[in-house]
Amino acid sequence: MKQLEYAFMAKLAIHIKEQLRKGVKKPYKTIIDVSFGDPHKAGVKPLTFARQVIAACTYPKLMNSDKLPLDAKQRAQWLLDRCPGQSVGSYTATAGIPETVHKISAFITRRDGGAPSDPKNIFITAGSQWALMNILNVLVNKQASPRTGVLTPAPGHDKAVLSIVGMGGETIPYYLTEEQGWALQVEELQRALDSAQGVCKPVALYVINPGNPAGHVQSRKSIQEVIRFVSEKRLFLLADEVYQDCVQGENTEFVSYKRVLNEMGPPFSETVELASFHSVSKSVMGECGLRCGYVELVNVDPAVMKHIFTLFSKGSCSPVLGQIALDVMINPPQPGDPSYTLYNQETQHIRDMLIQNAKRVYEVVNSLPGLSCQPVDGGAFAFPRVFLPPKAIKKAKDLGMEPDTFYSVRLLEEAGVFVRPGCGYKQKKDTYHIRFCIMTPRDMMDELLGRLTSFHRKFMMDFA
Amino acid sequence: MKQLEYAFMAKLAIHIKEQLRKGVKKPYKTIIDVSFGDPHKAGVKPLTFARQVIAACTYPKLMNSDKLPLDAKQRAQWLLDRCPGQSVGSYTATAGIPETVHKISAFITRRDGGAPSDPKNIFITAGSQWALMNILNVLVNKQASPRTGVLTPAPGHDKAVLSIVGMGGETIPYYLTEEQGWALQVEELQRALDSAQGVCKPVALYVINPGNPAGHVQSRKSIQEVIRFVSEKRLFLLADEVYQDCVQGENTEFVSYKRVLNEMGPPFSETVELASFHSVSKSVMGECGLRCGYVELVNVDPAVMKHIFTLFSKGSCSPVLGQIALDVMINPPQPGDPSYTLYNQETQHIRDMLIQNAKRVYEVVNSLPGLSCQPVDGGAFAFPRVFLPPKAIKKAKDLGMEPDTFYSVRLLEEAGVFVRPGCGYKQKKDTYHIRFCIMTPRDMMDELLGRLTSFHRKFMMDFA
Known part of the structure; x- marks a missing residue:
């Protein structure tokens, strides 16, 4: 149902684009599409x-070209030497180019203050969602009665939920606390777990940090609490950390689950089963189209590891050119390298843009009556709450729509801003939200906020 | 078990390479790895x-470079204009770049003598195996009792079989007739279907044409028979046609299932459910590492189509750079284009190589007592039969190995030729085979055949 509403909006967007192309007069010239977490689509430049x-x-042949800097050519040659037949057209090992896998392992250890990481537990995959789906496939027992349950964040992005349900599992939503910046509270995890009694058998907890769409970043203390919880309840921990390099809140830093697990020492560091996901799509790199990510598995039962490896092996290797982007992401140019300055400028530019956009969204949205927004400390999405007037809610229901879909459709039609309604992400009953990507050039964000402001004021008056 | 044997061989190959690197004396300097269908790995150059x-x-920025011909730059610009945000780092539509999907549809119509093709029924996917798995996921009812059955060729490549079994389905092998060039006989399909009675419920027939590993190419008449059979038995037809541009037999041509279906007219052309697969990996292009293929669905029940589309949508789009290779494959440079001559030379070179290699393999293998080979009319593999002496069979069994694994291990150890044993592909009881890729440069094929000849002669003497 929620899916259908989005499909309807996507069709509407295409229709409007078609109209604009034909010269139909609208109060805007182009659609601003921030419905996806797709930076390049939204105008961000590749690295x-x-x-x-x-x-x-x-x-x-470009190795002989003076159009490319020396370190780019050297890195390319190093990578080609590690591809069978020196071609990116050959299959690599199933888990990825072995030397790149080793570099990921070293990257994790560096990132996590020296925490050990074993390359044998790392798999490069065709995107982090693909890896998550395969692991869920092992965790979710299709024949089980009662069904297998997975605790999932609300709000949380919908792909994981769809996968779990598609596999015959059950999702058990736990709600993040909006008023506290979408904080994850362990009491709520307990409530969710209790709610599963008699319904399904919970086997795993899925967390998204930094949040999507919630935009929160968990503190070390919060992560410790979650680890203690899963340890006590014997849940497999699935940590979606694909936005780890998008942290824009002041005094906010990303700390990985792996790091905290290691810091906590035994028994946690030796027993809690963890899968942590990262990707070239959802980072500053933003290369969604290359379809590549990786997963690190920690403390996973050898029998389960074998199953996971078998599933990963079925799909051959992940796209080799995506693996190359991953190699660059976890091992960028170093001081002294010809490309160091430009790489840093470009990544810093994206980070500054995120910081600025997060601030602007917070200020503008909170200045509008009937809208409120928590700080977007991390990730690429704002998820403001819309306090819809009763008349608007009634109108939506008359039309057979979710109220925030009604708001989003109007926003698209009247202001040419394509956002996604909160109903697709699970939200507390009788609360409404919209989600939009903030990883866009600043001028586009200004334009978006301007259009949103005018639209929203008019909408609130129309339904006052 | 068969999988483990291959894993054992792969480890052995790595071990031998390590020894060679350390300077350990062997009768060969390098391993010839023809265990995979991976042309670039085997030394074929990319297009x-x-x-x-x-x-x-x-x-x-390369658009401004004089290192690239005009038509390459024009094609690149045309494609970029069709990528959201003009970046290959953005997601495309789930089914692929719409204009490329339309071009695939036109390609199919051209290939199939004017047969209609609807772009709506075409999905670009991350490899043909991925597409096949998703469709099997819809066809195989995981909860069904008796289990869902799929008729699969023997010999046939193992990925499909693994997928079906992994999903809780049952494979029903039908044997190709080796003595008749691995012909597919409809009586054998009937026998296989009968054998399923009381075991499982057959819902689909999987064919591989040109064959892998069998190397046969079906005639139009043979395809007609198969279509009549599936029509009568109401089976979904899965046609793996990824080797369609590798046809080297004299007076042999590839005819697609779609084409024959269309030629047969109603009721067949309007009722038989068909999925046909193609790929950038397994063609003359040989770009396995880019992970891209497509599937065309014909006459598929709308409810089933919806399921398939949902599954395809879960994985986002396929790798964009693979989609670009696909765009080139189905729409190569045309007469008059700057790249036309080179493209033709390169593809012709690969085709000539295949023709030569297929001939050489046929001659050499059939000249050796205890080995015999059917003509390799199509595809990229030879699958010769090895008539193992009883002493060799006994020795293998004493070691707990399949006899052809024993032969293959010896061939790897003693001659440095890495092939796969026939036991991994299902073969008639008490017959033994080896599979190797013939898509290799000619000098490498000569070297391979030389090594095989010496090894085989010695092996047969040792176990006489």
Whole structure:
């Protein structure tokens, strides 16, 4: 149902674009599409170094070109030497180019203050969602009665939920506390777990940190509490950490579940089963189209590991050019390298843009009556709450729509801003939200906020 | 078990490579790895035009470079204009870049003598195996009792079989007739179907044409028979046609299932449910590492189509750079284009190589006592039969090995030739085979056949 509403909006967007192309007069000239977490689509530029390395790997004659800096060519040659037949057109090992897997392991250890990481537990996959689905496939027993349950955040992005349900499992929503910046509270985890009694058998907890769509970043203390909880309840911990390099809140930092697990020491560090996901799509790199990510598995039962490995092996290797982007992401140019300055400028530019956009959204949205927004400390999405007037809610229901879908459809039609309604992400009863990507150039964000402001004021008056 | 044997061989190959690197004396200097269908790994060169277009799409500054021909730059620009945000780093539509999907549809109509093709029924996917798995996921009812059955060729490549079994389905092998060039006989399909009675409920027939590993190419008449059979038995037809541009037998041509279905007219052309698979990996293009293929669905029940679409949508889009290779494959440079001559030379070179290699393999293998080989009319593999002496069979069994694994391990150890044993592909009881890729440069094939000849002669003497 929620899916259908989104499909309806996507069709509407195409229809409006078609109208604009035909010259139909609208109060706007283009649609601003922030319905997806897709930075390049929203106008962010790819990182030059990554693209140069991929281009040189693809067409090695470019190694002789003066159009590419030396370190890009050297990295490309190093990677090609590790591809069978020196071609990115060959299959790599199933888990990925072995040397890149080793570099990921070293990256994790660096990131996590020295926490040990075993390359044998790392798999490069065709995107983090693909990896998550395969692991869920092992965890969710399709024949089980009662069904297998997985605790999932509300709000939380919908792909995981769809996968679990599609596999015959049950999702058990736990609600993040909006008033406290979408904080994850362990009492709520307990409530959710209790609610599953007699319904399904919970086997795993899925967390998204930094949040999508909630935009929160968990503190070390919060992560410790979650780890204690899963340890006590013997739940497998699935940590979606794909926005780890998008942290824009002041005095906010990303701390990984793996790091905290290691810091907590035994028995936790030796027993809690953890899968942590990262991706080239959802980071500053923003390369969604290359379809590549990785998962690190920690403390996983060897029998389960074997199953997971079998499932990963079925799909051959992940796209090789995505693996190359991943190699760059976890091992960017270093001081002294020809590309160091540009790489840093470009990534810093994206980070500054995120910080600025997060601030602007917070200020503008909170200045509008009937809208409120928690600080977007991390991730790429704002998820403001819309306090819809009773008349608007009634009108939506008359039309057979969820109230925030009605608001979003109007926003799309009247202001050409394509956001997603909160009803697709699970939200507390009788609360309404919209989600939009804030990873856009600043001028586009200004334009978006301007359109939202005018639209919202008019909407609230129309339904006052 | 068969999987474990292959894993054992792969480990052995790594071990031998390590020894060679350390300077351990062997009768050979390198391993010839023809265990995979991976042309670039085996030394085949990528097609220049495809790589140029991908490089330019990845790093658009190359559009200004004189290193790339005009048509490569134009194609790249045309494709970029169809990527959201003009970046290959954005998600495309789930089914692929819409204009490329339309071009695939036109390609199919051209290939199939005017048979209609609807772009709505075509999905670009992350490899043909991925598409096949998703469709099997819809066809195989996991809860069904008796289990869902799928007729699969023997010999046939193992991924499909593993998928079906992994999903809780049952495979029903039908044997190709080796003595008649691995012909598919409809009486054998009937026998296989009968054998399923009381065991499982057959819902689909899986065919591989050109064959893998069998190397046969079905005639139009044979395809007609198969279509009549599935029509009568109401089976869903899964046609793996990924080797459609690898046809090397004299007076042999590839005819697609779709084409024959269309030629047969009603009721067949309007009722038989067909999924046909193609790929950038397994063709003359040989780009396994890019992970991209497509499937066309014909006459599929709308309710089933909806399920399939939902499954395809779960994984986001397929790798965009693979989609670009696909765009080139189904729409290569045309006469008059700057890249036309080179593209033709390169593809012709690969085709000539295949023709030569197929001939050489046939001659050499059939000249050796205890080995015999059917003509390799199509595909990329030879699958010769090995008539193992009883002493060799006994020795293998004493070691707890399948006899052809024993032969293959010896071939790897003593001659440095890495092939796969026939036991991994299902073969008639008490027959033994080896499979190897013939898509290799000619000098490597000569070396391979030389090594095989010496090894085989010695082996047969040792176990006489």
